[in-house]
Amino acid sequence: MAATRGGEQPVELVPSDRIRPARVLYGPHRIAMSEYEVQKYAVIGAGNMGSGIAQKIATEGLPVVLVDLDDEKVARGMGIIQSTLQKGVERGIFKPEQVERILGNVSGTSNWDELGEVDLVIEAVFEDLGVKQQVFQRLGEVTKPSCILGTNTSSFYVKDVAAVTPHPERVVGLHYFYHPAMNRLVEVIGHEGTDRAAYDAAWAAQEAIGKTPIDSADAPGFVVNRYFVPWLNEAVRLLEEGAADIATIDWAAKRAFRIGMGPFELMNVTGVPIAMHAANTLGEELHAFYAPAAKLVDQVENVKENWDLSGEPDESKFDVVADRLLGVTFYVAAQLVDEGVSSVEDTDIGARVGLRWSKGPFQLINRVGVAQARAMAETITSKWELPMPKLLADADESGIPIQLVVKGQRGGLTSVWINRPDAMNALNPEVGAQLQAALDAAQSEGRGVVLGGSGKAFIAGADIKFFVDHLRADTFPEIYTFTADGQKMLRGMSGNQQPVVARVQGLALGGGSETALACDWIVASPKASFGFPETGIGIYPGLGGTQRLPRRVGLPLAKYLVYTGQILGAKQAAEIGLVDAVVPFSELDAACEEFAGKGVAPARTGRERCPSENWQAIWDYFASYSVDQILGGEADTGGNPVLDKAVKRMSQKSLNALKQAERLFNEGHHLELNDALDLELRDLQEVFAHPDALEGLSALIEGRRPEFQAPARA
Template structure:
């Protein structure tokens, strides 16, 4: 399912951002507005944001011009007929959206995907008016769409897995961190975030604390820059009010707007953030906010709206919380988390303690939150470094998970080739510096030795490993890529060893593997200068095999992995070992080791099958035996 051309209907603040994101990623993008005046305003927004990016040196003039060249405008809906993906960003009115989708259904080619950016309306109801409900989904962007990396991919019961997969791939190519949510009120993030805002207003109703106290308690408890009232002022009180009203209509009284929120909405004024903070009240406020968030988050997972990990990631990436609801529960302990939810439930007759949370507390186990993800499909194991909120930085937890997954892949006969990539804008942007700063010298040695061992596991595993470098590969991230057998990189990826600028130097094999790969002189320049190089330069000096556009990176890695997976797995594994030995042995010893390896392949069932298939002129069916 190949998306090449994207249509965006509605070019207000959000629509303009969504269109710019698509165009920046290289997609031919057409925006549609109702008339020429609105269209020019929308295109002007995109132009202005691009020019601002150049002025602030966040974008080169060349990239700005290339992005703008991908954008066109239209007032006739028929001009979107050849789009592969159409995203509507119009008024939050079901009848209007249904009318649009019905009209699009008669205009667009049968393979086109329709997506809605709604934050509260049912995707299934929109899909029902089309003849392609399996190709309708939600793409819920977070404001500002150009900057906020989170994207909720909303699937109805009828949305096909292939469409979800295509939208996840599209999201990643456009620089987003996608999470999957079921078509349910509030989806994943707003389901717990909106009650967080509303509970702050409820505490005003109950005279528990004033606005500045609640805001400060919210900031400190969740370790964020703005409290709930400041956030409502920034994003718009009407949005908060309508969101609570929508959730209440679908889910019940607990979600209904607090009296204070309704009154503030009616007044048309912002919250007054001034006043003295009551230090004694902050603990109670923080506990109430946590209790509501923990309870709602557990409830939505219990209802299969989203997974624990996707819900957590939504808070980390979309809301910029230091810890998401499940990470906070793990930090507090399940018994304490359950106690806070019970306290919150005692304040609300229509708020029940989720059974899932009660079972977790009885088990005494923390929520599982993994930073490395593994998927095995069609003989290919894809390992994704999944800590995008920290640019996939390496810490002890990440390395331990990576080691476990490498062992799992090594022992899995169904995994014949491996791809390692990163979620978000980075492959791996190095080690977690803050975590390292708190370690003693003995702990640093232990961490470094362990990291070297993990990368050795990758290099020594008799399965080929392809690094798909999707973004920054710095320090330990580049060392991880160098431990792989083949390196493909997106054309905009950046690589380097910045360690000397921190007063250290690469310690996870960078000095050794880079020297063996590109020679002493180039390795010295790369490490001593501490700078970064682009993918084209990395290809020129032999640091990577080749650079490809980001849209093609994972498809190209998968094509290569599938070609490798079709070969005899024993032969490929022995060949990998022999190639690695070539870097460590004399030619004479290497040839002897090669001979031993070749002889091990003879007499195997795969050798017999391969040669028999060649004689019979058919494709061999290797079993790894």
């Protein structure tokens, strides 16, 4: 299906039958497109939401124009940004010089003619369709033909906002969640006439500003509000029916969903009228089930106050409350997936990232069991004479499948994407199994493979809780199997018929850096960072870090990085050869294709010389001295502050982990890679059996400094 723009070439449209979001999550979405290239942003509406969106864009180092009708409104919006950033300084989130840089990326204006060179405009005015359409009519007049127009509407169809523009094909929905400078979620909505390239560019532009995008059809409530608003509304119905009081409902919800605030407290924070209006919209568009409870309407129209949260919860009623709230969530989440509004995976990500739930609706279904979840949903469907969603009706007791790793196409490459943004794509057995399957399938497609991760991390290491749980349960074989399977997968990633390129945007820590090292090539954005923190938690890198790292950067620098846990920025990593290229985010995909075009990388055998004079002192020091000599005070730093800091950092690590890492480095350095990797598995039980492992891993989860046995001393 195609449309034309006044004699221009046809453009691909997002199909009306909604290709599932897999096309987005790992499709060829990038900022640098043939027609749409997003480098400059604008936000229309200088209120709390608009100023927050602008602040987030500026914080990520990108230029943004904040626009409103007059200079007074613009000044107010700029003041909101300054005030929010200053509070960040007071809380230690920002340094004063960072605030200065952020503010330097924001300009304000009431002259809409200045939007002529903007690449993406985000409308964030109040929820009035007529006002939004006026804004879009004007934007159609002042923006260039390649400018993407985004609406932050939460109540209206994107197609209705787009209808008044001369270029509806470049209009998308970009629904942010409050506070947009801190909440990473954004729903990206294409209407039936949205140009696919515009959609993909808008999606990539959200990634560029540090957002976690999810895909939604142009449907009432989009994804998150479709189930969150009924969740709030059902809480009011429980109160209305006398099933429980407010204190009990809030506490029951917090326990069942493992969240910090219950529905009534949340309504007080976000605005009780907002909940009522949202429910009213859903009720009008969908079914009476979604319409606001009478008591919610009364609270807004007559009481005109926040909910009274006082009282003691009655624990005997927790199960009744929890079952109803879970039932509503299960019904609506399954129904919206049935309708093609979104996917199972994006529905869950929306809850975890946008609402801060510990688990998404489908994870909750799998946790309680499909039969029980279906029974809970049936209390809703039977009462309101609604059909059971097919997804839930047909599911068996094995649970609803949730894809944590997705395979698709990104430009000219097969893409393999880890999709756990809220967990920073941490590795666990489930992720590992899905990643192995995706990589195997990708290798059979006859083209290069790009490996990446959703959200702010490439892979932020292994799931620490997995290790702690099995250490406490005395089930080390599970840890060994996970590590051995991981090593097997990583051994098969490079040297195949098709090259594998690691596309690193964000954190690559521990197992993340080890996964990147196993690829043929590593391409990073300036925001990438690499590190090996394992010795600080009582273990050593067990997925190839002690063997592949020396073959990339040289043995002395590998020892420095593992012994100290030093985090490297992308520029530093490139300087020592840890990555092959650092390119701007907008060029990241093109660079991955370029390196894939080089084919499979030759085997790396290690460096005999320091790769940079900036690192010579570190190279010489760690080439000359052992762990015992360094910590025993026999290794003279010569007063070099970098070396002094390195020694201090080593003194805070597990001595056992340091000594085992040293042994692996020294034994494996002269072996063939596969033989060297076997050493990490050989010593795995020894390192995990030591008390430092459980202490270090537990301390990380508990947010405290570990107290290692026989602590290292400088």
